[in-house]
Amino acid sequence: MNTETTLSDAAGDFPTLDRQDEEQLLPQLVAHLREHRTRLRQEWAGRIGDTRLLHAMTPQEMAAETTSVYDNYVEVLETGSVEALQRYARDLSERIIPRGVETHEVVGIVLLLRDVLARSLFEKYQRDFGLLNRVLDAYEPAANRIANTVAVSFVEERERVIRQQQDAIRELSTPVLPVRERLLILPIIGVLDRERARQLTEQLLTGIRTHRAKVVVIDITGAPAVDATVANHLVQTVDASRLMGASVIITGLSPEIAQTLVTLGVDLSKMNTIGDLQGGLEEAERLLGYTVTRQEAPAPR
Amino acid sequence: MNQDPALVSIMRQGPYLIASIHTALDDSQMVRFQHDLVDKIGRHRSRGVIIDVAALDVLDSFGSKTLRNIAEMARLRGAQTVVVGIQPDVALAMVLLGMGTVQVETALDLEEGLAYLDDAVAPRAAVDARDGRP
Numbered sequence: 001m002n003t004e005t006t007l008s009d010a011a012g013d014f015p016t017l018d019r020q021d022e023e024q025l026l027p028q029l030v031a032h033l034r035e036h037r038t039r040l041r042q043e044w045a046g047r048i049g050d051t052r053l054l055h056a057m058t059p060q061e062m063a064a065e066t067t068s069v070y071d072n073y074v075e076v077l078e079t080g081s082v083e084a085l086q087r088y089a090r091d092l093s094e095r096i097i098p099r100g101v102e103t104h105e106v107v108g109i110v111l112l113l114r115d116v117l118a119r120s121l122f123e124k125y126q127r128d129f130g131l132l133n134r135v136l137d138a139y140e141p142a143a144n145r146i147a148n149t150v151a152v153s154f155v156e157e158r159e160r161v162i163r164q165q166q167d168a169i170r171e172l173s174t175p176v177l178p179v180r181e182r183l184l185i186l187p188i189i190g191v192l193d194r195e196r197a198r199q200l201t202e203q204l205l206t207g208i209r210t211h212r213a214k215v216v217v218i219d220i221t222g223a224p225a226v227d228a229t230v231a232n233h234l235v236q237t238v239d240a241s242r243l244m245g246a247s248v249i250i251t252g253l254s255p256e257i258a259q260t261l262v263t264l265g266v267d268l269s270k271m272n273t274i275g276d277l278q279g280g281l282e283e284a285e286r287l288l289g290y291t292v293t294r295q296e297a298p299a300p301r
Numbered sequence: 302m303n304q305d306p307a308l309v310s311i312m313r314q315g316p317y318l319i320a321s322i323h324t325a326l327d328d329s330q331m332v333r334f335q336h337d338l339v340d341k342i343g344r345h346r347s348r349g350v351i352i353d354v355a356a357l358d359v360l361d362s363f364g365s366k367t368l369r370n371i372a373e374m375a376r377l378r379g380a381q382t383v384v385v386g387i388q389p390d391v392a393l394a395m396v397l398l399g400m401g402t403v404q405v406e407t408a409l410d411l412e413e414g415l416a417y418l419d420d421a422v423a424p425r426a427a428v429d430a431r432d433g434r435p
Contacts, residue, residue, distance in 0.1 A: 205389030245409035
């Protein structure tokens, strides 16, 4: 039997390893990883630092997280139960996603840990390739399953956050506000996607009917960008409003959006656009025959 | 000519005709409506036509096209047409069918339509000088 020399303190641990049952390999492997926990964890943390992953975290946080990830990792190798890891990964994701940790970083650190541990197994069993093979046969599927679980949990958590935010945006959505008799304004804040554009049209048309609006000012100062679909939807909204007897003024087209619309070749010739909301309201008042006059100079304060 | 009871009532209101569509019309009923209306414009020497579609929750492409044709024929016979009461869903559907951009005047409801015609239709000076009736 070969005697371990590379890992001085592991030499006596498994004197009869090659005769042992295959099923015993995994527990022994786990015992090995437990025993060298501090050294392997530090090596892993060092590699993470070298690759500049997780730079959003402080060294203390990193030490705490790597320790618990390591322990979880070894535990899953031992028990083969991924549920606990799933829970932990989800919990971890919840904490680190708001810090701006990316998917590639999370996958990266788990793969690094897998490599560090595999390297230590190479080192330990390098004298006996047959045994090394069998150890790796036991180790690799478990390690891959862990990497998979962590990545999937992270992405799932991320998607949950995204869904939550989408719902939040939808809730904020698009109020249709009467400002004067027969004049509505519709401020659009945030990204307009297809679903929101559809909702907006519906609300606007219903609003026109309930408020008997004649003029509608759609202000898109707060919309960062539009794409071709949304631009066309906007044009359709304007047409549909016209069919209901209301004319639409669009205000607050940002330079970027103006450029996009022209580049996309959206037909805006029938759209009444005015630079800002103030100008739009003034034009709407003119169309409705309002004149706004200040009665007297405001009292000095 | 089709002798079924009309599904559209065409009423005279001063110099205008008001046509209310009460229910969804099929193609032949639509054609009959078009015929009746254009006929009455001549008979009553109307200056304006209001087509009220508030009761419709569906208007297909043939219907939209007929409305446009009516507007055009009415114009040729000396009357302005305004379509009123288009429901939100109908408006959206018409736009999606590509009918939103056709040049038919529209207004929110009957009241608005009348106000529009009062603005758009110049009074007949010779008639008004007598008693305001044609």
